[in-house]
Structure formats: C-alpha cells, structure tokens
Amino acid sequence: MSQTLSASSLLAVPLAPLAGALAAGILGTSFGGNWIGRRLSHSLTILGVLVAFIISAMTLKSVAIDGARFNETLYTWMNVGGLKMEVGFLVDGLTAMMMCVVTFVSLMVHIYTIGYMEEDEGYNRFFAYISLFTFSMLMLVMSNNMLQLFFGWEAVGLVSYLLIGFWFNKPTAIFANMKAFLVNRVGDFGFILGIGLIAAFAGTLNYGEAFAKADELSKLALPGTGWMLVTVICICLFIGAMGKSAQFPLHVWLPDSMEGPTPISALIHAATMVTAGIFMVARMSPLFELSDTALSFIMVIGAITALFMGFLGIIQNDIKRVVAYSTLSQLGYMTVALGASAYSVAVFHLMTHAFFKALLFLAAGSVIIGMHHNQDIRWMGGVRKYMPITWITSLLGTLALIGTPLFAGFYSKDSIIEAVHESHLAGAGFAYFAVLAGVFVTAFYSFRLYFLVFHGKERFDQNPDAHHHGHDDHGHHDEHHEPHESPWVVTVPLILLAIPSVVIGFLTIEPMLYGNFFKDSILVNLEKHPAMEELKNLFHGPAQMALHGLTAAPFWLALSGSVLAWYMYMVNPALPAAIKRMFMPVFTVLENKYYLDWFNENVLARGTRALGTALWKGGDQKLIDGALVNGSWKLIGWVSSVVRRLQSGYIYHYAFGMIIGVFVLMTYFVWLNR
Numbered sequence: 164m165s166q167t168l169s170a171s172s173l174l175a176v177p178l179a180p181l182a183g184a185l186a187a188g189i190l191g192t193s194f195g196g197n198w199i200g201r202r203l204s205h206s207l208t209i210l211g212v213l214v215a216f217i218i219s220a221m222t223l224k225s226v227a228i229d230g231a232r233f234n235e236t237l238y239t240w241m242n243v244g245g246l247k248m249e250v251g252f253l254v255d256g257l258t259a260m261m262m263c264v265v266t267f268v269s270l271m272v273h274i275y276t277i278g279y280m281e282e283d284e285g286y287n288r289f290f291a292y293i294s295l296f297t298f299s300m301l302m303l304v305m306s307n308n309m310l311q312l313f314f315g316w317e318a319v320g321l322v323s324y325l326l327i328g329f330w331f332n333k334p335t336a337i338f339a340n341m342k343a344f345l346v347n348r349v350g351d352f353g354f355i356l357g358i359g360l361i362a363a364f365a366g367t368l369n370y371g372e373a374f375a376k377a378d379e380l381s382k383l384a385l386p387g388t389g390w391m392l393v394t395v396i397c398i399c400l401f402i403g404a405m406g407k408s409a410q411f412p413l414h415v416w417l418p419d420s421m422e423g424p425t426p427i428s429a430l431i432h433a434a435t436m437v438t439a440g441i442f443m444v445a446r447m448s449p450l451f452e453l454s455d456t457a458l459s460f461i462m463v464i465g466a467i468t469a470l471f472m473g474f475l476g477i478i479q480n481d482i483k484r485v486v487a488y489s490t491l492s493q494l495g496y497m498t499v500a501l502g503a504s505a506y507s508v509a510v511f512h513l514m515t516h517a518f519f520k521a522l523l524f525l526a527a528g529s530v531i532i533g534m535h536h537n538q539d540i541r542w543m544g545g546v547r548k549y550m551p552i553t554w555i556t557s558l559l560g561t562l563a564l565i566g567t568p569l570f571a572g573f574y575s576k577d578s579i580i581e582a583v584h585e586s587h588l589a590g591a592g593f594a595y596f597a598v599l600a601g602v603f604v605t606a607f608y609s610f611r612l613y614f615l616v617f618h619g620k621e622r623f624d625q626n627p628d629a630h631h632h633g634h635d636d637h638g639h640h641d642e643h644h645e646p647h648e649s650p651w652v653v654t655v656p657l658i659l660l661a662i663p664s665v666v667i668g669f670l671t672i673e674p675m676l677y678g679n680f681f682k683d684s685i686l687v688n689l690e691k692h693p694a695m696e697e698l699k700n701l702f703h704g705p706a707q708m709a710l711h712g713l714t715a716a717p718f719w720l721a722l723s724g725s726v727l728a729w730y731m732y733m734v735n736p737a738l739p740a741a742i743k744r745m746f747m748p749v750f751t752v753l754e755n756k757y758y759l760d761w762f763n764e765n766v767l768a769r770g771t772r773a774l775g776t777a778l779w780k781g782g783d784q785k786l787i788d789g790a791l792v793n794g795s796w797k798l799i800g801w802v803s804s805v806v807r808r809l810q811s812g813y814i815y816h817y818a819f820g821m822i823i824g825v826f827v828l829m830t831y832f833v834w835l836n837r
Contacts, residue, residue: 168225168233173252176215176222176262177301180269180294183211188291204287208294209273215301216266219259226259227680234307234371246362253307253370257510257684260675261304261442264514268434268521269297271656275525276426278652279532283424289329293430296322300435304442309358309368312443316354316407319436320347326427327420339419346416350406357399360385364392374449374686381453397450397457401464404440408494411468415759417491418475421483425528428483432490433521438513441497445506449686452504455588458692462502462583463590466597469495471757473604477611478753481538482527485612489564490520492601496579499594504692505582506685511675512575519563519572519664525657526557529649530616534623540612545621549646554617556657561613563664565606565721568709574668576602577708577717578676578698585694602717606724614732669705677702 189195191204199207225231236251254262272293280286299322303315320343328340362368364383365376383392404410409417417437421428431437444451444461451457469492476488493516500509531538533550547554563572580602583595623646648654674680677699689696702708712718731738743750755761809820 168222168231168254170233170235170237170252172218173222173233173254173305174237176218176266177298177305179211179214179218180208180301181211181298183208184291184294184298187287187294191287191291199287201286205273205277205290208290209270211294212266212270212273212297215297216263216270219262219266222254223259223263226254226256227674232683236307240310245366246368248310248368249308250311251307252305254305255684256680256682257442257445258304260510260514260680261438262301264517265297265300265304265434268517268660269293269430271521271525271660272426272430275429275528275653275656276424278650279426279528280424285329289326289424289426292322292326292329293427296326296427296430296435300439303439307370309361309370309373313355313358316403316439316443317351319439320344320351320407323420323427323431323436326431327423329423329427333422335419336422339416339422342419343416346413347406350403350413353399353401354403354406357396357403360392360396360399370446377449377453380450391454391456393450394454394456397447397454398460400447400450401440401444401457401461404444404498405464406440407443408437408440408498409468409491410440410464410494410498411471412759414468414472414491415756415763418484418487418756421481421487425483425524425531428487429521429524429528432487432524434517437490437494438517441494441501441509441513444501445510445685448504448506451501452686452688452692455691458502458504459589460502462499462586462588462594465495465498465500465502466590466594467495468492469499469601470597470604473601473608475753475756476608477604478750479608480541482530482540482543482612482616483524483538485540485608486520486523486527489523489605489609492605493520493564496576496598496601499583499598500579502588502594503579503582503586503591503694504687505579505586505694505698506687507676507681507695508575508578508582508698510681510685511672512572512579514671514675515563515571515575515664515668518660518667519560519570522556522560522657522660522664523564525653525660526553526560529553529653529657530557532649532653533646537623540615542622542625543616544619544623545617546646547617550648552648552654552657556654556661557613557617559661560664561609565609565725566602566717567721568712568718569665569669571664571666571668573709573712574672574705577712577715578672580717581698581701582694585697586692588692599716599720603720603724606721607728610725610728611732614728619733619736669709672705672708673702 186199186207187204190198191200222231231254233252233254236247236249238250240248240250242248252258273290276289276293280289283289296319299315299318301315303312303319306312306315324340324344326340327343328336330336358368361373361380364380365373367373367376377393380396381391381393384390385392385395402413405413417432420431423431451461472488472491472495476485476492479485479488493512497509497512497516500506500512529550530543530546530553533546533553534543537543559570563570566573566576580595580598583591583598586594676695687695752758
C-alpha cells in the first residue's frame with residue numbers, strides 16, 4: 164500500500180548541507196571573522212551531508228519497499244496570470260535513487276577532502292562550496308516543477324564556476340571556470356526556451372500538470388512553422404542537457420574543469436552536475452516519447468560523444484584528464500540510452516557510473532598525493548607496491564568501467580548496447596557501432612592508465628620536476644620523492660566506493676530495469692519504442708546475464724583493448740611511439756581535440772568580438788552617436804547659422820525680403836493658372 168513521506172524530513176535533506184555550507188562559508192572564513200576553525204568547519208559540513216544521506220537512504224527504503232510517494236507544493240512564491248511559481252518536492256523511485264547517489268558520493272568526497280586539502284589555505288571555503296553544490300543538486304533532483312528545476316540547474320552551474328576556479332591565482336583555472344560558465348550559458352539558453360514553450364502552451368510549470376497535457380501538445384505546431392511543437396520543446400530541453408551533461412559540441416568545458424581540486428572533479432563528474440542533463444531527460448520522458456525526431460537527435464549526439472571523446476582519452480598523459488575523457492564517453496553512453504527510449508537503463512548507468520567514476524577520480528587524487536602532486540602518468544610506474552589500497556581500488560574501478568562481467572558497469576553498459584541494438588529509430592545503426600567500438604576504446608585507455616601508473620618500471624625519479632623542493636601551485640609542500648600510501652581519510656572513501664562499484668549492478672538491475680522501481684517515474688511507449696520490452700524478454704537474472712556476457716562481443720572487445728594496452732605499454736613500450744610517428748596527422752588532430760577549442764576561440768569568439776566591434780564603432784559610434792545624436796544637433800546648428808544671416812536688424816532688408824516674397828508668390832500663381 165502506498166505511503167506518504169514526511170515533508171519536514173524531506174526538507175531536511177537539502178537544508179542540512181545548506182546549513183553546513185553557510186556555517187563554514189560565513190563563520191569559517193574571513194567574511195564572517197573566522198569564528199570557527201578547520202575541524203569544526205569540516206565537521207559541520209560532513210554532518211550536514213551525513214544527515215542528508217541517512218534521510219535519503221530511509222526515503223529510498225520507503226519508496227522501494229513500502230511504495231511511499233510524495234508530490235506536494237511546500238511554498239507558493241507567486242501567481243502570474245494563472246501561472247503558479249512554486250517550491251515543492253516530487254519523490255518517487257527516480258528521485259529517491261538520485262538522492263542516495265548524490266548524498267553518498269558527496270559524503271565520500273567530503274571525508275576525502277580532509278586529507279586532500281589539508282594544506283590548502285582555502286580549506287573552509289572549499290568545504291562550504293562542496294556542501295552548497297550538494298544542496299543545489301538535491302534541489303534539482305527533488306523538484307516537482309520546472310521553476311525549481313531551473314533554480315537547481317543554474318545553482319550547480321554557479322557553484323561549479325566557483326569550484327573550478329577555486330585556485331583563483333592560477334590563470335588556467337580562471338580560464339577554465341569562465342569557459343565552463345559560458346558554454347553552459349549556451350545550453351541553458353535552449354533549456355529556458357524549452358521551459359518557456361511548455362509554460363506558454365501548457366499553462367503550467369508543474370511536472371504532473373504539464374505531462375497530463377502532453378497529448379494536446381503533440382497535436383500542435385510551432386506558430387509560424389510546420390514543426391511539431393513537442394519536437395521543438397524536446398530539442399530545446401536537450402540542448403540544455405548538452406551543456407550540463409557535456410555532449411558534443413558543448414563538451415569542451417569538461418576536460419578543462421580538471422583545473423579544480425580533485426575532490427570537486429569527482430563530485431562534478433560522478434554524481435552531480437554532469438548527471439543533471441541525463442536526469443532531466445529521464446524525468447521529461449512523457450514529452451520525449453512523443454517525438455521520434457528528438458530521440459534520434461539525442462541518440463546520434465550521444466553516439467558521437469561516446470566514441471570520439473573516448474579516442475581523446477587514448478593520448479592524454481594527465482591522470483585526471485584521462486578519467487575526464489572517460490566521463491565524457493560514458494555520458495555519451497547514457498545519452499544514447501535516452502535516445503533509444505531506454506531511460507531506466509540510462510539512469511541505471513548513471514548510478515553505477517557515479518560509484519566507479521567517483522572511485523577512479525578519488526584514486527587518481529590519491530596517486531597525485533602519493534606522487535607528491537605529479538599528475539603526468541609518463542613519470543609514474545610501479546606505484547602498486549607503494550600504494551596497495553589505492554592500487555586495488557583503482558583496479559576494481561577500472562574493471563567496472565570497462566564492463567567486466569559481474570561488476571556494476573557490466574550490467575548497465577551491456578544493457579545500453581542491447582537497447583540500442585533493439586532500437587528501430589533513425590541513427591540506431593550508427594549508435595550501435597559507436598557504443599560497441601567504444602567498449603574497445605574504453606578498455607584500451609583505461610588499462611593504459613592502469614599499467615603506466617601501477618605496473619612496469621618506476622619512472623618517477625626521471626621526472627624533470629622530481630627534484631624540485633618547496634611548495635607547488637596548490638600550496639602543498641614537497642620534501643620526499645618516493646611514493647607513499649595516502650592517509651585513512653583518503654583510503655576509506657576509496658574502499659567504501661569500491662564496494663558498490665562491484666556489487667550494485669548485480670543487486671539492482673532486476674528491480675530497476677525490469678521491475679516496478681521506475682513505474683511511475685518514467686513513461687515509455689512500448690508499441691512505438693519496444694527496446695525495453697525486448698530486453699526484458701532476453702533477461703534471465705543477473706548471474707545468467709554475466710555468464711552470457713562472457714561469450715558476447717562487448718566482453719571480447721574489452722579484453723582485446725586491455726591486452727593490447729598491456730602489450731603496448733608493458734611488453735613493447737617502443738610501439739606507441741612508432742605508431743605515433745606513423746599516424747602523426749591523426750595524432751595531431753586528437754592532440755588538438757578535433758580543433759573544436761581552436762574553432763571556438765578563433766572563429767566564434769573572434770567573430771563575435773569582430774561583430775561586437777563593428778556594431779560598437781559602426782552602429783553605436785557612427786550611426787547612433789555620430790548620425791542620430793551628434794548629427795541632429797549639427798544639422799540644427801547649420802540651419803540656424805544660415806537662418807541667422809538673414810536676421811540683420813535693418814528694416815529695408817526685411818522690406819526687400821517681403822517684396823521678393825510677394826514677387827515669387829505672384830509668379831507661382833500665374834504659372835498655375837496659365
């Protein structure tokens with residue numbers, strides 16, 4: 164029997180991290196007089212996120228087992244012409260799952276931050292930011308209306324700007340956070356257009372009320388065009404998702420976000436900002452199901468991102484950037500699943516990916532700590548014997564990422580591949596090829612990273628910067644050169660994230676994909692889009708799926724990529740350099756990231772600047788100021804100067820003028836009457 168959740172307990176979920184953020188951000192910084200120290204700042208923020216996680220876990224239990232639901236308005240801000248602007252919560256299976264993922268990963272990141280940021284001067288400020296980030300994401304996923312969704316959407320964008328540029332004395336960090344902010348504004352313009360169209364034609368911002376009018380919207384055309392209104396709405400909404408979830412070509416901000424500290428890289432890439440777009444499309448499934456055009460567009464964009472961003476991960480040497488391009492590729496997989504109407508598979512991969520990607524990022528940060536803040540994998544090697552916990556957890560995360568049977572990533576990634584294979588939409592053939600090829604690419608760059616860091620010859624003494632003493636750009640003191648295992652506040656989150664990275668897929672695939680967990684959260688028209696129904700017919704339990712996976716193409720592609728990485732970087736390390744020389748033009752294109760940054764900076768940015776300059780000088784200075792404003796008074800001044808010459812003050816001049824005037828009039832009338 165369905166139960167109702169408590170509004171006050173749900174309200175505590177976002178407000179607890181907000182309270183911690185305010186305490187650390189005001190009382191723990193110079194803004195509020197530094198009243199509280201580091202220990203109390205991190206204790207308050209961790210307590211806030213812990214409270215949010217406990218309530219979220221209890222909520223998930225009530226939703227999954229007892230069938231509890233909540234959909235109420237908590238506060239009405241204003242009514243404008245019949246349009247209600249409200250704050251409210253919608254808690255169902257989709258929301259409860261997202262609440263747990265966000266709060267658990269955020270809790271791990273908070274604990275991890277104690278060790279990673281211990282020497283940073285902005286310690287309290289960082290804790291305030293990540294708690295505020297958690298609050299923003301929770302408001303987004305718990306919303307029951309598009310106004311609150313947009314608030315959370317913009318809030319995570321704003322806080323990500325602060326976090327990516329956390330080290331604001333670094334020019335690269337300032338460039339990266341501005342880039343992220345501007346690229347997301349492009350996507351957000353489409354997003355707010357989509358929301359505006361819903362408000363204009365449905366007359367509501369509430370999810371339930373808007374979805375109830377979905378069939379009416381499907382019969383309308385965008386005024387002045389022959390386009391289906393619902394298609395335009397869905398594409399506009401998805402453009403917003405392209406920005407937040409870093410889909411081609413709005414993906415360019417995500418790799419540069421690595422300029423922020425590693426904990427925020429894990430939080431952005433695993434559980435919060437980049438998953439917002441995937442969550443939003445899944446939440447809006449009643450609208451997206453009405454437009455095959457929008458779904459095909461989504462599928463093709465996701466396929467391009469999944470494959471071509473994976474290629475870029477192959478040539479990266481920065482440990483965090485390899486994992487960042489992995490995130491881009493996996494977000495492409497989720498987007499492909501959305502396009503195939505496999506929304507539940509997309510959010511299932513979102514969940515499994517959150518655990519193993521947070522694990523991989525935090526493990527990368529642990530390696531960076533152990534390697535005295537060296538991030539170049541070319542100067543690592545043999546780290547396994549120095550950092551055993553980091554090594555084993557990294558291996559588990561890598562196995563989950565490449566889709567090893569029984570690991571979490573296997574169940575979600577293979578389900579995506581099968582869903583695309585069963586899809587009959589335009590673009591499904593290309594998408595199937597992309598996600599299948601992406602399996603090989605993912606395994607190759609993942610194990611390239613793994614082998615170069617943890618195995619082989621120790622190269623950290625060959626690093627040109629290895630003999631540098633003093634402090635780095637982040638304020639970390641470097642005195643020792645031999646790697647060392649990270650402190651417990653770093654390794655405990657790694658262990659806790661490694662557990663779900665292994666088992667969560669096996670435990671949850673049946674209820675989430677083939678049960679009733681998302682029954683009232685996600686709507687799929689199984690007659691038009693039968694992919695999920697066909698997957699259900701093929702599913703015979705998680706154990707059987709893993710056994711079958713050992714004979715399927717994705718497993719052998721992943722194995723081939725892993726073995727090739729082992730051969731190229733462990734057995735024959737001269738081979739990568741030879742291949743690079745042989746395919747230098749291809750390598751150049753990859754190294755320049757398909758020249759998209761060059762295009763943005765030299766064509767779009769300079770073109771916009773040139774247009775702005777032309778409008779300023781030609782339009783503003785010459786036309787408006789020169790011709791209209793200054794020209795008007797100059798014309799009046801010239802006319803006045805001419806007229807002034809006629810005002811001599813002599814009566815005989817005026818009498819002569821009158822005679823001439825009478826003569827002209829008489830001549831004119833005679834001419835008319837001839």
